[in-house]
Amino acid sequence: MSWHQLTLDVPDDLKDAIVGELSGEGVAGVWETHAPLPGMTRLVFYFGPRSDLERIENEIRTVFDRSGRRNPVVSRSVVEECDWTEEWKKSYTSFPIGDDFFVVPSWEECHCPYDRLPIRIDPGQAFGTGTHETTQLTIEALERWVEGHHIVLDLGTGSGILAIASRLLGAKEVYACDIDPVAVQVARANIERNAENQVWTFSGSIDAVKSHSVRLLLCNLTADLIIRLFPELDRVLQPRGIAILSGVLHEQGEELREVITRFGFAIHEEITRGEWLAVIAEKHVA
Numbered sequence: 354m355s356w357h358q359l360t361l362d363v364p365d366d367l368k369d370a371i372v373g374e375l376s377g378e379g380v381a382g383v384w385e386t387h388a389p390l391p392g393m394t395r396l397v398f399y400f401g402p403r404s405d406l407e408r409i410e411n412e413i414r415t416v417f418d419r420s421g422r423r424n425p426v427v428s429r430s431v432v433e434e435c436d437w438t439e440e441w442k443k444s445y446t447s448f449p450i451g452d453d454f455f456v457v458p459s460w461e462e463c464h465c466p467y468d469r470l471p472i473r474i475d476p477g478q479a480f481g482t483g484t485h486e487t488t489q490l491t492i493e494a495l496e497r498w499v500e501g502h503h504i505v506l507d508l509g510t511g512s513g514i515l516a517i518a519s520r521l522l523g524a525k526e527v528y529a530c531d532i533d534p535v536a537v538q539v540a541r542a543n544i545e546r547n548a549e550n551q552v553w554t555f556s557g558s559i560d561a562v563k564s565h566s567v568r569l570l571l572c573n574l575t576a577d578l579i580i581r582l583f584p585e586l587d588r589v590l591q592p593r594g595i596a597i598l599s600g601v602l603h604e605q606g607e608e609l610r611e612v613i614t615r616f617g618f619a620i621h622e623e624i625t626r627g628e629w630l631a632v633i634a635e636k637h638v639a
């Protein structure tokens with residue numbers, strides 16, 4: 354199999370925004386190396402043979418436009434299947450996440466500290482290694498907000514890491530979906546790896562979910578997507594349901610807060626890491 358390789362140099366402070374934006378475009382892998390200029394990072398993305406490269410480059414331009422930067426030069430090439438996944442695996446080792454968990458790559462022996470719960474993950478080609486700030490913020494919020502009677506929807510489950518954490522924290526039922534069918538397969542395998550019952554996966558998105566059926570909604574997406582999907586988030590959440598909204602850059606916070614309040618939700622908490630923000634909002638009582 355061959356892959357499309359897209360290479361571009363980005364200012365360090367735009368790196369996460371670009372990677373976050375492209376995570377919704379089915380990126381199969383990304384390498385980060387030093388760029389020749391200081392303050393810049395070279396990002397190398399790999400996309401499958403059927404990817405819409407024009408659309409992907411448009412997404413990149415949108416992020417640059419939004420920050421008032423000149424558009425980058427994006428070079429394209431085609432590479433044959435290589436062992437970058439195997440190479441990457443060598444750098445992915447166990448680490449603590451949140452107050453309660455310890456992420457263990459599925460191919461590693463589990464040496465989990467006694468006061469933490471292991472989450473065994475093989476992210477494959479899905480987002481959700483646990484190393485990204487947006488996942489970490491979501492898990493930290495989840496630890497504080499999930500309750501035993503909750504029905505949880507993990508919208509954009511990627512590797513399934515948040516769905517697994519939700520169930521390990523005692524959520525009654527967990528539904529995990531992704532528009533990327535490969536991610537759904539990866540999530541399913543990870544859920545089974547952690548032997549979690551009461552966790553269901555499906556390929557698709559929030560439009561497949563029944564109205565007022567969700568008590569806790571996990572959205573580690575992008576601000577644009579969360580804003581676009583907000584009427585649907587409102588529809589599926591029960592009155593007094595909680596939404597944990599992550600994947601938001603600080604500069605996008607105001608626009609998101611405006612939408613949240615326009616829908617009559619109350620903002621309970623905001624947590625940040627680096628340039629990322631997560632907002633915890635509660636739906637109004639019907």
Ligand SMILES: C[S@@+](CC[C@H](N)C(=O)[O-])C[C@H]1O[C@@H](n2cnc3c(N)ncnc32)[C@H](O)[C@@H]1O
Pocket residue numbers: 373376377378379479480481482483487488491508509510511512513514515530531532533536557558559573574578600
């Ligand atoms: C940033 S990743 C989050 C992965 C994981 N939940 C985590 O927190 O690490 C976002 C995921 O959302 C999926 N996605 C993008 N748009 C979506 C949509 N409209 N509905 C469902 N999933 C979506 C992507 O395929 C990707 O797997």
